[in-house]
Amino acid sequence: MVERKIKTIYDVVCPFCGTLCDDLEVDIDIKEDSVIEVRNGCQIGTKKFFSSNPSGHRYLKPRIKTNGEHKEVSWDEAIDAAADILVKAKRPLLYGFSSTECEAQSKGVELAEILGAILDNTASVCHGPSLLAIQDVGAPLSTLGEYKNRADLVIFWGSNPVHAHPRHLGRYSEFVRGYFRKDGRNDRFIIVVDPRNTHTAQIADLFIQVKPNEDYELINAIRAVLRGVELDVKEVSGVSIEKIRELVDMLKLCNFGVIFFGMGLTQTLAHHRNIDAAICLTRELNDHTKFLLEPMRGHYNVTGANQVFTWNTGYAYSIDFSRGYPRYNPGEFSSVDLLIKDEVDSSLIVASDPASNFPAAAVKNLFKHPLISIDPHETPTSAFADVVLPAAFAGIECEGTAYRMDSVPLRLRKVKNAPGECISDKEILEKLIIKVKEKLGE
């Protein structure tokens, strides 16, 4: 039997979802420098650690597309080709950033400013409407520890954490024992509002099945009933008035309530109006008891991308530097809208895969123009990119800072070295900045 030398790293922060679990234990084979075991992680987080090991879809060297085929090249050649594309473009798009660490995001802002580019992160297609609503009406938020220790009524609205944030329920919101909720699950009443009887709904105390695209009506019906208005209808959005009254009584009687909301509110027809209404409901509930809400952020550092972009430019996403100073206008400078209008003439994608996640009409135009991808893996975006710059996994192969969904910054740990010639996103962007400046004669 071959003897293995194993090193165990404790308290590793998981770089998958916004829950940012910080209690993982990772076993590393020292000789092979590979992940051999992950404890405490969810299925998806564990898979991410394992997929950092070299495989058929992990890039080990930079690539440039010549005659329709990717060819491995040196870093100097690849950076030169990428800088060339960016410098020649009139309206380049820098997109992604949510699955990398804050230092790299900061370099992304610097590069966007030098290029006079569009700068956007993945909030643009997920919780962007939440940010718009928060700018409109503010938001009563808190850190996850408060919910864990105090919440006795938890609502998941348009969010399915069993699938999307698998350990959220166990760490912060449902099963966990808190300081004032010593009996864990038994001390909390769980409500799920969703058009489908999701796995989260199946373990809840109350499931409210709302019609698709009609959350806005339901939230406002709840607000009306809360104010004592008699609604002259039998049901709203598929929910009977009796059930709405029953729900309002529960909300008023709890000691500490929280609404965790997800894509079910941001990606349906009413977009940010849904969140506006949910925030107003939360505010009004505070006339009766303590109530807060929290967006269930998807990418592990999308909150960080919003923070870093905001403290650098004043705006969280959809930023245009073309006039030399940052301008903000989602709908005009947001990636999908720009691509659909075909206003972008080259793209630099950092730690993201818009080809998989943007609507087809936007992807068609993304592929029409030169494309640079900074990614550890082969993705539908990088497979068709003109230049692929192989990155180390932030939080597995390099350190950095990431913001949890409640805006708490945590330090990501390095558990192993990156394979091949992979370097961190930050180093790649630094190289690009130097090259772009050189080409611009700065």
Next chain:
Amino acid sequence: MSLNNLILLTGRTINQGVALEGGKTTKENVRAAAICTFDKDDFKKLDCLVGTPVKVITDHGEVVVYSTISEEGPHPGIIFIPMGPWANQLVNPDSQACGTPTYKGMKAKVEVMRSGRVLDALELMKRLREA
């Protein structure tokens, strides 16, 4: 057989999450994300076996995916495709000037395919590139 007047929802599933971390261009991702889940009673009306390819059509596009019965039902009239390249052939790209496309709640119809192949992620992208 076909079904009209359905509403299409998209979103994360844990299998799709695991598959994308395991390699977005792999067959595993096709099995996890190129599927359309139906309410049990809706599926009976389709009169086909689980796994039969179906063509899902919305005002914004069409795509062929495998059919299956939802574990998160009942949700009559609603079909669900996990987020990813297949779902994105069908979603409404209009963000109504807020930046975020309408990924959920499109009107859809479904036709059972007697012959037809489910494309993998890269084949889908090639089709978009050439379009």
